[in-house]
Amino acid sequence: MTQLQKTSFKASDYRSDNTPIWCPGCGDFHVLLSITKALVELGTAPENVAVVSGIGCSSRIPAYTNCYGFHGVHGRSLPLGAGLKVARPDLTVMVMSGDGDGFSIGGNHFLHACRRNVDMTYVVMDNRVYGMTKGQPSPTTEPDWDSALSPGGTGLSPFHPLVIALASGANFVAREFSGDIKGTTRTLVEAVRHPGFSFVEILSPCVTFRPDERAWKTQIHAAPVEATDDPARAARRIMTDDGFNVGVLYRGNRKPYNTHVKDTAGDPAILEEEFEI
Amino acid sequence: MTGETKLTNLQGNHACALAAISAGCDFYAGYPITPSSEVAERMSVELPRIGGTFIQMEDEIASMAAVLGAAMGGAVAMTATSGPGFSLKQENIGLGIITETPCVIVNVMRGGPSTGMPTRPGQGDIMQARWGTHGDHPVVALAPASVAEVWSETRRAFAIAEAVRTPVILLIDEVVGHLVETVAVDANPEPVTGRVWAEGDPANFQPYEAGPSLVPAMAKPGDGRRAHMTGLTHGPDGFPTQDPATASAMLTRLFDKIETHNSLIERFEAIDCEDADIVIVAYGISARAARRATSLARKAGLRVGLFRPVTLWPFPETAFRTATKSAGRILVAEMNAGQLRMEIERLTSENQHVEGVNRFDGEPITPEAILTAIDQSKEQAA
Ligand SMILES: Cc1ncc(C[n+]2csc(CCOP(=O)(O)OP(=O)(O)O)c2C)c(N)n1
Ligand code: SF4
Numbered sequence: 286m287t288q289l290q291k292t293s294f295k296a297s298d299y300r301s302d303n304t305p306i307w308c309p310g311c312g313d314f315h316v317l318l319s320i321t322k323a324l325v326e327l328g329t330a331p332e333n334v335a336v337v338s339g340i341g342c343s344s345r346i347p348a349y350t351n352c353y354g355f356h357g358v359h360g361r362s363l364p365l366g367a368g369l370k371v372a373r374p375d376l377t378v379m380v381m382s383g384d385g386d387g388f389s390i391g392g393n394h395f396l397h398a399c400r401r402n403v404d405m406t407y408v409v410m411d412n413r414v415y416g417m418t419k420g421q422p423s424p425t426t427e428p429d430w431d432s433a434l435s436p437g438g439t440g441l442s443p444f445h446p447l448v449i450a451l452a453s454g455a456n457f458v459a460r461e462f463s464g465d466i467k468g469t470t471r472t473l474v475e476a477v478r479h480p481g482f483s484f485v486e487i488l489s490p491c492v493t494f495r496p497d498e499r500a501w502k503t504q505i506h507a508a509p510v511e512a513t514d515d516p517a518r519a520a521r522r523i524m525t526d527d528g529f530n531v532g533v534l535y536r537g538n539r540k541p542y543n544t545h546v547k548d549t550a551g552d553p554a555i556l557e558e559e560f561e562i
Numbered sequence: 563m564t565g566e567t568k569l570t571n572l573q574g575n576h577a578c579a580l581a582a583i584s585a586g587c588d589f590y591a592g593y594p595i596t597p598s599s600e601v602a603e604r605m606s607v608e609l610p611r612i613g614g615t616f617i618q619m620e621d622e623i624a625s626m627a628a629v630l631g632a633a634m635g636g637a638v639a640m641t642a643t644s645g646p647g648f649s650l651k652q653e654n655i656g657l658g659i660i661t662e663t664p665c666v667i668v669n670v671m672r673g674g675p676s677t678g679m680p681t682r683p684g685q686g687d688i689m690q691a692r693w694g695t696h697g698d699h700p701v702v703a704l705a706p707a708s709v710a711e712v713w714s715e716t717r718r719a720f721a722i723a724e725a726v727r728t729p730v731i732l733l734i735d736e737v738v739g740h741l742v743e744t745v746a747v748d749a750n751p752e753p754v755t756g757r758v759w760a761e762g763d764p765a766n767f768q769p770y771e772a773g774p775s776l777v778p779a780m781a782k783p784g785d786g787r788r789a790h791m792t793g794l795t796h797g798p799d800g801f802p803t804q805d806p807a808t809a810s811a812m813l814t815r816l817f818d819k820i821e822t823h824n825s826l827i828e829r830f831e832a833i834d835c836e837d838a839d840i841v842i843v844a845y846g847i848s849a850r851a852a853r854r855a856t857s858l859a860r861k862a863g864l865r866v867g868l869f870r871p872v873t874l875w876p877f878p879e880t881a882f883r884t885a886t887k888s889a890g891r892i893l894v895a896e897m898n899a900g901q902l903r904m905e906i907e908r909l910t911s912e913n914q915h916v917e918g919v920n921r922f923d924g925e926p927i928t929p930e931a932i933l934t935a936i937d938q939s940k941e942q943a944a
Contacts, residue, residue: 332786348790353783356792358657364624368631371615372589397620
């Protein structure tokens with residue numbers, strides 16, 4: 286049976302033969318697993334899913350899937366994914382990023398992707414550090430985290446992606462922990478199904494440069510209240526929680542970006558009237 | 563194609579937009595910037611009429627990225643910008659080159675550097691077009707000289723992009739972009755064709771395996787082929803590699819595929835060059851002043867010719883050498899401090915004297931300035 290005829294899939298159908306170059310214990314392994322499990326549940330054929338990323342350890346993920354992969358340049362995966370989705374509304378587009386890729390160099394695209402509300406899912410593997418470039422502080426790093434580049438810490442206020450996503454108009458906002466495969470899978474399924482721009486921040490430990498993040502698994506707990514459709518309320522909750530509430534935090538009902546479905550197939554005859562003088 | 567033409571008055575930037583649509587362009591992403599904005603304005607009106615997509619992005623980086631994503635998805639895609647925006651697009655242009663994504667990037671050139679003179683002409687971006695993105699890479703860049711040529715070169719830009727699977731840069735002078743001229747356009751323009759989609763058994767598909775054309779067939783997302791696009795150096799399977807032989811083969815093929823398609827890519831004009839003592843080299847709007855200057859010089863009995871590259875990159879080297887065989891003196895007229903002159907100096911022999919006629923004050927070069935340079939050059943030769 287070819288993939289085209291297949292109507293149900295196993296997690297392994299979504300995995301390529303490439304061996305991840307991640308460090309043993311890296312949280313991103315779990316994210317990869319959750320994505321394949323979510324795709325099984327969604328039942329979308331691998332070739333109908335596009336996985337788009339930037340640059341970073343986390344952004345290596347498309348090569349490990351069996352989907353249509355686009356591994357672009359640092360920080361620019363969101364506009365690339367938007368172009369693809371707008372041109373091909375039939376595809377399921379998942380944009381995968383890291384906290385440096387997505388919130389620093391790609392920060393402006395993040396704001397506008399939330400505003401634009403193209404129907405796609407944005408997953409950021411947040412490890413609060415630049416893993417690939419060997420341990421520099423990122424926008425989500427704690428102000429007192431000591432590193433060679435910032436002895437004693439940056440002293441800077443961390444970026445709050447979930448609140449910023451809400452303020453910018455994202456239509457679905459959730460936080461998950463990579464080690465919670467069941468929860469992450471469930472949320473990813475919902476994020477893909479939810480119309481418009483869905484943002485899922487996955488806390489995904491960098492065991493090499495942030496060994497302290499191994500403790501996350503003991504700090505994680507389910508959000509004590511149900512998700513809301515009121516962005517102000519969701520933002521207040523997120524601003525005041527301990528940063529380890531996981532689950533869906535906000536479900537919006539904004540209309541997704543209008544993607545045209547071509548019917549005239551680029552008929553240039555329409556130009557005829559332009560040429561009369 | 564019926565061969566029937568219609569006359570119409572068009573502004574250069576509008577001609578670019580309409581020619582793009584006639585060529586089959588159905589996706590535009592951009593960010594407003596003078597003096598290119600009319601391209602976007604026209605596209606925003608025309609594209610929805612044909613069921614295409616116009617999208618204003620948050621900046622030029624995003625515009626270029628969106629164009630790549632759309633093109634890989636199957637759209638015939640373009641963006642247009644000017645100086646500062648062209649700078650911002652460079653990293654993604656490199657991604658387009660290495661992933662072999664067909665697209666057209668229009669740069670309506672203004673006076674620079676930096677914010678420069680947004681409403682004045684300049685030709686200071688031609689080396690940026692060649693080397694603006696980092697690393698070794700081939701580039702295709704075209705420089706039309708009139709509104710009629712904006713029409714034909716825009717269509718050709720798409721034809722090249724689609725057939726050779728590469729970004730193509732269209733360098734339009736501000737003067738040409740804003741000029742309104744009467745042009746004869748094809749009454750029934752046909753969309754360009756040339757994109758080759760992969761066919762056959764998806765099982766052992768290699769996204770970057772190329773046949774004799776050196777252009778790999780593209781995998782259409784959703785058609786059952788597993789394809790991985792990456793800006794990392796990759797092998798035929800599309801996956802990253804640091805193997806020296808594979809790395810070398812990838813880049814060699816990228817260069818060779820451009821060379822293989824030279825007959826499609828190269829375009830130039832050589833006028834009165836056969837017996838010329840002096841050849842003027844000029845492109846874009848400067849070539850129109852040079853054309854006037856050469857015909858006046860001929861009338862005055864001087865043996866002066868004009869070599870006008872329409873394809874700036876790859877530079878038509880052989881044609882240039884042939885056109886300047888008899889010439890002892892070569893004048894390169896351009897609105898910058900001598901960018902193409904560097905290339906010309908590389909291509910000339912010891913017995914050929916190369917000079918520049920340069921201007922970078924936001925004003926176009928006049929025929930008189932070129933005539934004066936011809937006179938001075940003649941005196942020096944005497
Ligand atoms: C334009 C550009 N600047 C810098 C880099 C170097 N660089 C590669 S990955 C990276 C940071 C990645 O961090 P993050 O997104 O948090 O991903 P992680 O590796 O932690 O998963 C940087 C700065 C680059 N590739 N391109
Ligand atoms: S450096 Fe950190 S983020 Fe990168 S693979 Fe290793 S553990 Fe994962």
